[in-house]
Amino acid sequence: MKWLLILLLAAAGCSSPNPRSVLLGTIPVEEMLPYGAIEIEPWSCLVYDGVRIRTPRWDICTTIQIPALHKRLPVALEAALAKMQETLNSSTLTLPEPREPMTTCLMSDRRQWTNLAHMLLPEHAESMQGLARGGFTSQGVALLYDIDQREHCRNTIALSLHEGWHQYVQTSLKGELPEWLDEGLATVMEGYRLLPDGLEIDHDANRQRKRRAWWLLRRDRMQPLAEFITDDPHAAMARGRNELLNYYAQAWAYMRYMLADSERTEVLRRLLKQAAEGRRVTVVTPTPSEDAAFESWCVESLRPTWWQ
Numbered sequence: 001m002k003w004l005l006i007l008l009l010a011a012a013g014c015s016s017p018n019p020r021s022v023l024l025g026t027i028p029v030e031e032m033l034p035y036g037a038i039e040i041e042p043w044s045c046l047v048y049d050g051v052r053i054r055t056p057r058w059d060i061c062t063t064i065q066i067p068a069l070h071k072r073l074p075v076a077l078e079a080a081l082a083k084m085q086e087t088l089n090s091s092t093l094t095l096p097e098p099r100e101p102m103t104t105c106l107m108s109d110r111r112q113w114t115n116l117a118h119m120l121l122p123e124h125a126e127s128m129q130g131l132a133r134g135g136f137t138s139q140g141v142a143l144l145y146d147i148d149q150r151e152h153c154r155n156t157i158a159l160s161l162h163e164g165w166h167q168y169v170q171t172s173l174k175g176e177l178p179e180w181l182d183e184g185l186a187t188v189m190e191g192y193r194l195l196p197d198g199l200e201i202d203h204d205a206n207r208q209r210k211r212r213a214w215w216l217l218r219r220d221r222m223q224p225l226a227e228f229i230t231d232d233p234h235a236a237m238a239r240g241r242n243e244l245l246n247y248y249a250q251a252w253a254y255m256r257y258m259l260a261d262s263e264r265t266e267v268l269r270r271l272l273k274q275a276a277e278g279r280r281v282t283v284v285t286p287t288p289s290e291d292a293a294f295e296s297w298c299v300e301s302l303r304p305t306w307w308q
Helices: 003-010 019-024 069-089 109-118 122-128 154-171 181-190 209-220 235-239 240-261 262-276 286-304
Strands: 039-045 048-054 058-062 102-107 135-138 141-145 192-195 200-201
Touching: 003 141, 048 069, 058 069, 069 102, 069 154, 069 181, 069 192, 069 200, 069 262, 102 109, 102 154, 135 154, 141 154, 154 181, 154 192, 181 240, 181 262, 209 240, 209 286, 235 240, 240 262, 240 286
Parallel strands: 058 102, 102 141
Antiparallel strands: 039 048, 048 058, 135 141, 192 200
């Protein structure tokens, strides 16, 4: 939910302290860990004790006392970003590395999250309560809480991956992405499969987004693409929580459609390159024929195996 926090910060004149400085202090870039390394050490903030898990590109601070999460989440974040780079990098685009380690602060419940959010954004403590479940990302820092309250932490990991993409954009690209592209790639980055001995990143393994996108398609509830690319999560949330979920489902489906074809993927690369270089991102409005092609792809690709 990075978009809503950006609005709050703008209203505050960016007078709040840097979240990373509050949580961790300054970590020089040269202290970033080598590829594949993971370090775990004690960590505390306010009165909450937990662990800090360091990877080459992430600092994960969590009060969730679940060893399986401590093992899975750092691997998931690094592997998910590597998969996005593998998918999008080409002779025309090389996604830049983050300028500094990305900090994910994952609290064990909403009460802890609320207290920490109040400390980071005291001017807007009341407004923070209106945020949808999960948390937000600002200045490359994701402040989240456990939305599962289960040992597997399946949805909490997916949430961390989603916000992980926003963290990457904020710490790596010089310019901003259009909302449909930013949120679409964030929903794609959510996809993974739990395995008995770990997990596997799979962009198609996003059951909740896929089922809702199919539901929207069957009920003729998807927005025309020309309308969708001018929409955003803030406007969708104002229309109701279900509309927000619909927005994310269509964002996921549209991004999967764009990535399914080499020419369409090249369009995404062009937009990402413009943002990486700090140039204005120019988007061509989709035509009705593109709506028809997108619908055909959805019918073919989103249909459940049980659908007759």
